[in-house]
Amino acid sequence: MAIVKPFKAWRPEIDVAENVISVPYDVINTKEAREMAVGKPNSFLHVIRPEIDFPPSVDIHSEDVYARGKKNLEALLNSGFFMQESREALYLYKLIWRGRSQSGIFGCVSVQEYDEEIILKHELTRPDKEDDRTKHILTQQAHAEPVMITFDDKVGISEMMKEIEHENPIYQVEVDDVKHMIWKIDDTSSFDSAFAKVNHLYIADGHHRCASASRTAEIMKNNNPDHTGNEEYNYFPAVVFPKQQMDILSYNRIVYTLPDGFFNQLNEKFELTKTQNPEPEVKGTICIYIDKNWYSLSLPESKKTDVASGLDVARLQEHLLEPLLGITNQRTDKNLFFVGGIRGTGELEHLVDSGEADMAISMYPTNIQELVDVSDAGLLMPPKSTWFEPKLRSGFLVHTF
Secondary structure: OOEEEOOOEEEOOOHHHHHOOOHHHHHHHHHHHHHHHOOOOOOHHHHHHHHOOOOOOOOOHHHHHHHHHHHHHHHHHHOOOOOEEEEEEEEEEEEEEEOOOEEEEEEEHHHHHHOOOOOOOOOOOOOHHHHHHHHHHHHHOEOOOOEEEEEEEOEEEEEHHHHHHHOOOOEEEEEOEEEEEEEOOOOOOHHHHHHOOOOOOEEOOHHHHHHHHHHHHHHHHOOOOOOOOOOHHHHEEEEEHHHHHHOOOOOEEOOOOOOOOOOHHHHEEEOOOEEEOOOOOOOOOOEEOOEEEEEEEEEEOOOHHHHHHHHHHOOOOOOOOHHHHOOOOOOOOOOEEEHHHHHHHHHHHHHOOOOOOOEEEEOOOOOOHHHHHHHOOOOOOOOOOOOOOOOOOOOEEEEEO
């Protein structure tokens, strides 16, 4: 069974919500966060990126930075424009972007279910990023941001959500061409029963937050002689979307430096076709931008038989990146960089034409069923295989413990 637990959320008053909510911490760097927070003293960026309140010379992992995040969160929660619910509730979170919508249930999922692999992952996490988020969570005694989770809706949760959407939302905010709508669900019994019939949840976006929540719970447990397993630190916030509503954009690549004679090698190994369409039209095809021209090519099938090796990003690694460029690890190789599909192929052209990179690679998007299949098999995807859009906003609902 899957637990999606109601909680007593802290949330901003309706009329100030737009000035509080922010993009997630991991889609921007410190410089971008600092620029976005200019003139916005109540922005949630001051909580999730508290280093922006210090000069650039200050180490973002210093004790002062973590303490400032705690101070900034407490200031918001104790302000006159934040409130905590008197009773536990679930929430429906709907995103509308570019003519499509997706709706999910915002509640708390179980650390125990994450540890026992009822909540499944598909991505490797980095210890340094886990350390950072764990320190923020412990210092603030809060899970400030939700993760994005998906599941196979065979129990009618989508239909249940449609009924709630007939009511008036508590939030309706449009920012960066995305409409965010949230409804409060006081009677959660039907959703509790429905999720109890769901076998697995799948992490879509937020692997480091999940891992950090697990580490936090273990530390809190070890420091609490009266631990029961029911404490709030045993749960962390997530928005749980039916996979039938999820969409994944491509996660593209650039290569900074190409070896001499690379294009000839590429042309010998693959059948290159000049194209005016920089986006691959079918799985197994990529488009490459080099010397102001786009070329399409088909990637051979993997010589391996597992489901993860059949992904386009894995076939790219097996047949092009490693044999032709010596890139053995996409996660760590300094000659490779990733560009989210939201930036479009125009950004790829700009990076190459400006001389910053020698080549760009436009990928066909991984689909949600591939994510589920890899997770079910207990395997991991290559790094940067999925880019989910639209993104959740942080600061709407905060979970403290």
